[in-house]
Amino acid sequence: MPEFSDEATRAKRDLRVALLAARRSLSAPRRAEAAASVQAELVTLVRRLRPARITAYVPVASEPGGDDLPEVLRSALPPEGELLLPVLRDDLDLDWAPYTGRGSLRAAGRGLREPTAPPRGRAAVAGAALVVVPAVAVDRRGVRLGRGGGSYDRALARVPATAPTVALLHDGELVEVVPAQAHDRPVHSVITPGGGLVAVPGVGPGASAGRTRVP
Numbered sequence: 774m775p776e777f778s779d780e781a782t783r784a785k786r787d788l789r790v791a792l793l794a795a796r797r798s799l800s801a802p803r804r805a806e807a808a809a810s811v812q813a814e815l816v817t818l819v820r821r822l823r824p825a826r827i828t829a830y831v832p833v834a835s836e837p838g839g840d841d842l843p844e845v846l847r848s849a850l851p852p853e854g855e856l857l858l859p860v861l862r863d864d865l866d867l868d869w870a871p872y873t874g875r876g877s878l879r880a881a882g883r884g885l886r887e888p889t890a891p892p893r894g895r896a897a898v899a900g901a902a903l904v905v906v907p908a909v910a911v912d913r914r915g916v917r918l919g920r921g922g923g924s925y926d927r928a929l930a931r932v933p934a935t936a937p938t939v940a941l942l943h944d945g946e947l948v949e950v951v952p953a954q955a956h957d958r959p960v961h962s963v964i965t966p967g968g969g970l971v972a973v974p975g976v977g978p979g980a981s982a983g984r985t986r987v988p
Contacts, residue, residue: 781952785918792909792918792946796835799943808832808839810966811941815842815905818939818970819849824902826855828869828928831878831886836907837941837966843872846905857897859928860887867928868892899931906960908940912951915959915973929958937961939970947971 799807815838819827829846832838839845847856857869861881870888872878881887898904906925910918917940919925932938938960944967951957962972 781954784952785921785954788948788951789909789918789921793835795945796943799835804835805839807837807943807966808842810969811838811964812842812845814964814969815939815941816845816849818964819846819903822903822937823851824854825851826857826901827903827905828857828859828898828901829905830859830907832907832941833884833886835943837943837964838907843878844875847872847874857893857901858888859924860892861885861924862895865922865924866895867898867924868895869897895928896931898928899933901932901936904929904932904936904938906938906940908942908946908960908963910946910948910951911940911942911960911963911973912948913973914950914953915961916951916953916957917960918951923956926956926958929960939964944968947973 827846827850829843832840832842843856843858850856856872858872860868860870861883862868870890870892872888873890877889878886879889908917908919929938939962940960942963942965944965947963947965947968962970964970
């Protein structure tokens with residue numbers, strides 16, 4: 774059940790601050806090793822699903838996945854596959870534009886890198902057969918903790934329930950409980966360097982809190 778807004782907001786802030794500090798403390802070799810592990814697991818998933826369209830993101834700073842994640846994903850897609858990356862709008866909602874190679878990204882606000890191709894619209898994420906999202910933490914119900922802007926909650930609200938959604942994490946960021954609020958949108962699974970691809974049960978009546986390895 775979602776917590777009262779003020780209590781949940783404070784608890785989210787404290788958890789976010791602690792986990793982001795832990796990320797910043799990771800050495801460059803540790804981050805590179807973690808990125809390689811996450812990329813390998815994600816490539817395996819993409820090659821198994823053979824999606825016609827993926828949405829993902831460009832990791833920055835200590836975010837899991839490494840800054841070459843878009844190129845790695847693009848190489849794993851079938852020949853006709855399409856990778857869309859987010860374009861942050863002024864209202865903090867997300868538009869989506871195609872990634873066509875290393876030279877197709879430009880520096881944007883908030884330290885982000887975004888595609889230079891024309892955006893496809895906010896609803897483009899709804900046509901993805903796999904949605905890869907950033908997260909600061911995810912709990913065992915699938916509740917996701919982001920950076921606090923709500924951009925990905927709005928994007929995930931447009932994704933059909935049948936489309937796989939996966940969050941990329943560092944080890945230690947799959948936690949027991951993330952404070953949940955009404956606007957939060959859960960994910961189906963996470964990838965961590967040490968645990969690989971792990972399904973999370975989802976939020977709702979009868980959902981268990983166990984951890985299930987995805988076959």
